[in-house]
Amino acid sequence: MYKLFFKILLIVTLSHACGSATINVIKKENKDTSNTLLVIAGIHGDEPGGYFAASILATHYTIKSKNVWIIPNLNKDSIRADVRGINGDMNRKFSYTEKNDKDKEIIEEVKKIILSKNISLIVNLHDGHGFYRKKDAGSVFNPNAWGQTCVIDQCKPIQNQPFGNLDAISSRVKEKINKNLIEPHHSFDVKNTNTKFDDEMMRLSLTYFAVTNNKPAFAIESSKNLSSVSQKVYYQLLALEEFMKIMDISFTKDFELKEKEISKLINDYGTVAINENILLNFNDIKKNLAYIPLKQKENQFKFSHPLADFKKIDDTYVINIGNKQMTILKPEFIGISDSCPKKIDVEIDGKITSINKSSDFFVNDDFKILEHKNMRVNIIGFTPKNNSSESGVKVNLKALNKNFSVDTNGKVYRVEFYKGNDFCFMSMVHFK
Numbered sequence: 001m002y003k004l005f006f007k008i009l010l011i012v013t014l015s016h017a018c019g020s021a022t023i024n025v026i027k028k029e030n031k032d033t034s035n036t037l038l039v040i041a042g043i044h045g046d047e048p049g050g051y052f053a054a055s056i057l058a059t060h061y062t063i064k065s066k067n068v069w070i071i072p073n074l075n076k077d078s079i080r081a082d083v084r085g086i087n088g089d090m091n092r093k094f095s096y097t098e099k100n101d102k103d104k105e106i107i108e109e110v111k112k113i114i115l116s117k118n119i120s121l122i123v124n125l126h127d128g129h130g131f132y133r134k135k136d137a138g139s140v141f142n143p144n145a146w147g148q149t150c151v152i153d154q155c156k157p158i159q160n161q162p163f164g165n166l167d168a169i170s171s172r173v174k175e176k177i178n179k180n181l182i183e184p185h186h187s188f189d190v191k192n193t194n195t196k197f198d199d200e201m202m203r204l205s206l207t208y209f210a211v212t213n214n215k216p217a218f219a220i221e222s223s224k225n226l227s228s229v230s231q232k233v234y235y236q237l238l239a240l241e242e243f244m245k246i247m248d249i250s251f252t253k254d255f256e257l258k259e260k261e262i263s264k265l266i267n268d269y270g271t272v273a274i275n276e277n278i279l280l281n282f283n284d285i286k287k288n289l290a291y292i293p294l295k296q297k298e299n300q301f302k303f304s305h306p307l308a309d310f311k312k313i314d315d316t317y318v319i320n321i322g323n324k325q326m327t328i329l330k331p332e333f334i335g336i337s338d339s340c341p342k343k344i345d346v347e348i349d350g351k352i353t354s355i356n357k358s359s360d361f362f363v364n365d366d367f368k369i370l371e372h373k374n375m376r377v378n379i380i381g382f383t384p385k386n387n388s389s390e391s392g393v394k395v396n397l398k399a400l401n402k403n404f405s406v407d408t409n410g411k412v413y414r415v416e417f418y419k420g421n422d423f424c425f426m427s428m429v430h431f432k
């Protein structure tokens with residue numbers, strides 16, 4: 001699990017370091033065979049059921065045999081804005097993309113991934129309108145709805161492909177889901193768009209591009225009309241698990257596939273490590289944090305969440321997990337010292353302990369940062385008497401100004417270490 005976690009962090013970091021429109025691909029691989037399931041989510045930015053399902057597959061499943069590649073947030077800018085397509089519908093650009101289309105780079109890149117030799121089955125995750133029914137039963141339940149379907153472009157099997165029987169595979173996925181419905185009206189069906197003959201628009205889609213290139217592809221559409229994102233994710237994950245079974249991909253997961261458990265996972269936003277000297281936890285973080293010591297440029301953000309992303313707006317960093325804005329960091333540009341200690345000594349509730357740089361420490365009553373040679377300490381929210389040093393002084397919760405806490409409860413504070421004019425690292429003190 002640790003190894004896997006590291007892999008995710010690395011991928012996210014590199015994509016951010018480049019600052020381009022490149023795609024995050026999380027690869028969970030084994031050496032037994034090259035057979036690979038490719039899961040793509042977030043082609044439409046306002047469909048969180050799909051992209052949170054992909055993110056949970058990336059972080060809470062261990063793949064024990066064969067391979068799974070996950071693109072959790074294909075259309076990042078649209079996800080951040082929570083709109084279908086900030087540059088138009090990305091899923092209508094796969095047969096042809098205009099030269100100056102802002103999505104062109106992403107389309108070309110994902111096409112290459114789809115055509116990779118090892119990819120043997122592709123699932124594109126969506127949240128669709130309404131509940132698909134073969135007979136018209138009103139504005140929500142009707143043949144034009146997309147919700148609660150496994151979509152295929154044709155019934156005819158794709159030749160010489162181990163998973164080419166789109167009809168049989170989609171039927172199996174449908175049956176699996178229908179045995180595990182939360183409510184009876186969530187029932188699933190196969191929707192064959194018969195794309196080549198009947199559906200001009202779908203001929204421009206990602207799955208049709210795949211199928212016409214001899215790659216079996218399916219879309220899973222949970223319903224936008226389900227009552228929560230967790231319910232949407234529940235059905236997406238049920239479908240993905242069945243695809244993995246069909247492909248003989250063995251896996252384990254660290255949670256129970258239940259709506260409540262999924263909700264907990266969706267609301268865990270994880271952390272970001274910045275320049276390896278600041279660690280911020282997004283759970284219960286304030287909406288704005290000021291004077292964050294950053295470099296003028298090339299700051300490195302390592303997020304633990306696959307859907308995390310930042311956008312630089314003026315001089316601030318706006319951090320999102322999917323469509324949810326976590327916080328806005330207002331930097332104080334500063335030099336970074338390269339001769340900082342790896343550990344510091346802190347007296348916590350009367351007991352001296354050595355803690356690693358930029359780690360968190362937990363206090364019942366008070367703490368005191370011990371004097372370190374050539375180091376200056378700045379406890380944000382604390383004003384020492386007579387402007388004396390902030391190390392060697394006992395600090396309790398009452399002595400701290402809540403306006404400066406990192407969390408919304410006023411219990412977590414920044415302790416910053418400097419050498420001369422340069423920044424070393426930031427630790428967090430938590431009052432229990």
Ligand SMILES: [Zn+2]
Nearest residue numbers: 044047126127
């Ligand atoms: Zn969609």
